[in-house]
Every structure is written in C-alpha cells, then in structure tokens.
Amino acid sequence: MPATYAFDATSWPKCISKPILLSRVFRQKDNGEDSTEIEELFLMHQAEFVNILAAMRIGRLTPQHVVQLQRLARPLTYADGIEPSQLFVNPH
Numbered sequence: 001m002p003a004t005y006a007f008d009a010t011s012w013p014k015c016i017s018k019p020i021l022l023s024r025v026f027r028q029k030d031n032g033e034d035s036t037e038i039e040e041l042f043l044m045h046q047a048e049f050v051n052i053l054a055a056m057r058i059g060r061l062t063p064q065h066v067v068q069l070q071r072l073a074r075p076l077t078y079a080d081g082i083e084p085s086q087l088f089v090n091p092h
Contacts, residue, residue, distance in 0.1 A: 006012060007019075052065045061069075 007016075048068070052061070052068060055061050055065055
C-alpha cells in the first residue's frame with residue numbers, strides 16, 4: 001500500500017530526524033471581507049475547533065465534526081481576481 005501521508009513515507013525518517021510537536025494553536029489573521037465573522041466564530045468555539053483539527057489530523061472525524069465544518073462553507077471572492085490553482089490526484 002502506498003504511503004498516504006508524508007510521515008508514512010519510507011524517506012520520512014531520513015528527512016525529519018526529530019519531530020516537533022506544536023502545543024499552542026496560532027491562527028493567521030484573515031483580511032478578507034468575512035474575516036471579522038470568521039474570527040469571532042473561531043474565538044467563540046476555539047477549543048471545539050482545535051478538537052476538530054486534532055481529530056482530522058489522525059483521521060477520526062465524527063459526523064458531527066463534518067457538519068460543523070460544513071457550516072463554515074461560504075463563497076470565496078478574490079480581491080485581485082486571481083483564483084488559486086486546484087490540484088487533483090492522477091491515479092496513473
């Protein structure tokens with residue numbers, strides 16, 4: 001079975017000699033139109049959001065986690081008109 005995550009790769013121990021576990025959560029400031037609303041939501045539910053990210057990291061999202069993340073969906077607009085590229089896996 002091919003590696004699913006970078007840390008599952010056979011080359012991982014050669015590249016990363018000592019893993020570092022981050023213990024404090026930092027959130028980048030978002031300067032988009034919805035930044036205030038998203039920031040307030042994050043601050044209100046920070047511990048819950050951190051738990052969701054931790055569950056996501058180990059591949060154990062619950063249906064409730066998925067619903068909570070889906071509630072954050074919103075249309076994205078790019079002030080400069082440049083949309084990011086979408087990357088897709090090519091199975092061949």
